[in-house]
Amino acid sequence: MEVLDLLKGVRALLVVIMYGGLVLGVGSAYLLITGKIEEKIAEANPAIAMMDRKAMFAEMMKSEQFTNELGPWLEKIGGTRLVDSLADGSMPLILLVVLLFSSVALPALVLITGYDRLSEDLHTRYARFVLQRIRRESWVLGKVLGQWAGVLALVIVVHVLLVALASLTSPRFDAAGVWRALPLVWIGMAMFLLAYVGFVQIFSGLAGRPFTALAFGGMGLMGMWLLKLIVPAIGEIWMGAWDLRLWLLDPIAIAVFLAHAGVLIALAVLVVRTKDV
Amino acid sequence: MSALELVQVTKRFGNVTAVDGLSVTVPEGSLFGLIGPNGAGKTTTFGLIAGFLKPTSGEIRVHGHVLGAGTPRAGSLVALPQDAEMPRRQTATQALVVLGRLGGLDSATALDRATRALDRVGIRDLAHKRVGLMSHGQRRRVAIAQTLLGEREIILLDEPTAGLDPLAAAELRALVKGLAGERTIVFSSHNLAEVEALCDRAAIIARGKLISVGTMDELRSAGGLVRVLLGAVPADGLGGVVEQVRRVPGVRSARPAGDDPKAVDVEVDDKHAGGPDAVASELLKQLLMAGIVIRSVERGKSLEARFIEDAQRSET
Numbered sequence: 001m002e003v004l005d006l007l008k009g010v011r012a013l014l015v016v017i018m019y020g021g022l023v024l025g026v027g028s029a030y031l032l033i034t035g036k037i038e039e040k041i042a043e044a045n046p047a048i049a050m051m052d053r054k055a056m057f058a059e060m061m062k063s064e065q066f067t068n069e070l071g072p073w074l075e076k077i078g079g080t081r082l083v084d085s086l087a088d089g090s091m092p093l094i095l096l097v098v099l100l101f102s103s104v105a106l107p108a109l110v111l112i113t114g115y116d117r118l119s120e121d122l123h124t125r126y127a128r129f130v131l132q133r134i135r136r137e138s139w140v141l142g143k144v145l146g147q148w149a150g151v152l153a154l155v156i157v158v159h160v161l162l163v164a165l166a167s168l169t170s171p172r173f174d175a176a177g178v179w180r181a182l183p184l185v186w187i188g189m190a191m192f193l194l195a196y197v198g199f200v201q202i203f204s205g206l207a208g209r210p211f212t213a214l215a216f217g218g219m220g221l222m223g224m225w226l227l228k229l230i231v232p233a234i235g236e237i238w239m240g241a242w243d244l245r246l247w248l249l250d251p252i253a254i255a256v257f258l259a260h261a262g263v264l265i266a267l268a269v270l271v272v273r274t275k276d277v
Numbered sequence: 278m279s280a281l282e283l284v285q286v287t288k289r290f291g292n293v294t295a296v297d298g299l300s301v302t303v304p305e306g307s308l309f310g311l312i313g314p315n316g317a318g319k320t321t322t323f324g325l326i327a328g329f330l331k332p333t334s335g336e337i338r339v340h341g342h343v344l345g346a347g348t349p350r351a352g353s354l355v356a357l358p359q360d361a362e363m364p365r366r367q368t369a370t371q372a373l374v375v376l377g378r379l380g381g382l383d384s385a386t387a388l389d390r391a392t393r394a395l396d397r398v399g400i401r402d403l404a405h406k407r408v409g410l411m412s413h414g415q416r417r418r419v420a421i422a423q424t425l426l427g428e429r430e431i432i433l434l435d436e437p438t439a440g441l442d443p444l445a446a447a448e449l450r451a452l453v454k455g456l457a458g459e460r461t462i463v464f465s466s467h468n469l470a471e472v473e474a475l476c477d478r479a480a481i482i483a484r485g486k487l488i489s490v491g492t493m494d495e496l497r498s499a500g501g502l503v504r505v506l507l508g509a510v511p512a513d514g515l516g517g518v519v520e521q522v523r524r525v526p527g528v529r530s531a532r533p534a535g536d537d538p539k540a541v542d543v544e545v546d547d548k549h550a551g552g553p554d555a556v557a558s559e560l561l562k563q564l565l566m567a568g569i570v571i572r573s574v575e576r577g578k579s580l581e582a583r584f585i586e587d588a589q590r591s592e593t
Contacts, residue, residue, distance in 0.1 A: 001375060007592060034529060124361070124362040125358060126362055126363065126364060127361075128327070128329050128361040129376055129420075129423060130376070130379060131328065131329065132328065132329075132354065132355055132356055133376060133379040133380040133381075134379050164526045240511055274331075276324070276329065276330045277330075
């Protein structure tokens with residue numbers, strides 16, 4: 001019911017358009033920029049230009065510049081798993097770039113699709129019809145899982161549509177590599193979205209009005225982002241610092257996101273349990 | 278056996294005490310009225326019973342089971358909240374089926390019960406109309422229909438006739454009357470004549486406190502209330518009559534009635550030998566002997582008179 005409610009709403013279309021637009025924009029820019037770079041390389045060194053992209057990347061990673069500069073930086077932000085995944089091609093670079101931008105955009109889209117899940121029912125007092133029939137915990141969990149499944153479905157639809165589009169329109173697009181990587185990305189995406197849905201539902205449960213939930217949820221997301229920059233210790237703990245590693249299914253990142261999801265959903269339940277409806 | 282019991286229930290919102298040590302027992306199968314002036318705490322009391330609000334202290338028991346805040350009353354209690362809205366995008370049937378399913382019914386049973394409930398509140402023809410496109414009265418009926426999805430629950434109706442046109446209100450009263458006996462119903466209304474006509478028991482609350490509780494007859498005559506109607510007011514006014522009445526054994530107090538210039542309201546001691554009736558007889562005898570022209574002596578009052586008196590007393 002909750003999933004259908006979300007998918008039938010205008011905001012589902014908004015998510016598809018906004019997130020689809022972002023993925024399309026970032027992916028197109030990537031293909032354009034890398035295309036230009038490859039053209040320059042081909043002009044300078046025709047032998048490298050004859051290699052396929054995977055071999056070219058492996059060759060690049062052997063270079064002194066990569067070993068001394070880019071390698072340590074990649075290892076710092078994404079661990080050895082990132083370097084290995086890029087080297088063996090299990091994580092196509094285009095997908096990683098798109099996911100980096102997704103990490104910034106998706107929490108906002110989760111907020112847009114979820115700020116009124118609880119707050120609307122509390123504001124109109126429809127919750128009173130519901131809460132005489134089910135426990136408050138069940139109500140919150142139903143809302144969380146409904147939104148999570150709905151947004152995850154929308155994200156997967158966007159990925160599938162755009163990968164299909166790119167495969168048809170761009171001969172330089174590594175469709176096979178992306179298709180291979182996507183199922184694992186979706187597992188990471190599921191954990192990513194669950195944690196952020198929990199975060200948004202805390203504000204949705206706290207606020208007396210949907211608009212207040214939207215405003216405070218937005219401030220909450222911005223606040224955590226700023227806090228992450230200002231206080232490095234919080235930056236290490238907050239899930240926002242682990243998303244890149246999550247796309248590579250780093251076990252520590254998985255633990256961080258699952259712990260965040262558990263704590264944030266428990267807080268959302270606690271908020272609703274203790275309040276008068 | 279009591280269906281519902283409130284034991285010393287208190288609810289505070291910050292410094293404001295909305296319900297103050299309220300203790301009420303609702304017998305099984307009764308049609309129980311909850312009445313009080315605006316701000317008396319009726320809706321808060323309903324919210325506490327239904328579990329929407331958490332009591333600051335006290336205990337609420339449904340069929341003997343103590344229920345904590347947030348515990349669903351599914352199967353034991355169902356409420357019509359005063360100002361809650363049904364989802365505007367759903368049809369009446371969809372909205373009721375969802376609530377039926379949440380209440381533990383399977384799809385087919387939920388649909389069947391929803392259809393029957395809509396039929397019972399007289400809007401079966403609107404079953405497939407979106408709630409958002411309905412009039413206030415029609416939406417109210419859908420909300421009432423959701424209380425009829427179950428079979429055994431205590432039904433709480435908070436101001437069910439508010440906003441309904443006279444015909445719809447009369448139909449609703451007939452519906453409630455029809456449910457009496459098969460279900461325990463707690464009913465609140467500002468319309469005291471409505472409560473008097475429908476309910477067999479009632480509680481009067483004011484400023485969050487219980488003022489009176491009992492059967493309708495008990496409420497009308499509670500405390501041994503007697504009204505003396507004079508044939509004519511003596512030339513020196515009602516003062517002499519009031520003094521005469523106060524001297525009668527068993528009379529607690531007497532004062533000119535606020536709503537009738539030829540009447541004196543008398544409060545007699547329930548526990549006086551022979552009870553209020555004996556005191557009323559003695560009162561009549563002594564007034565007649567004093568040459569005062571009496572039209573009649575009435576035991577008790579209308580619920581409205583009782584309510585006004587209690588409300589005024591609670592103000593002081």
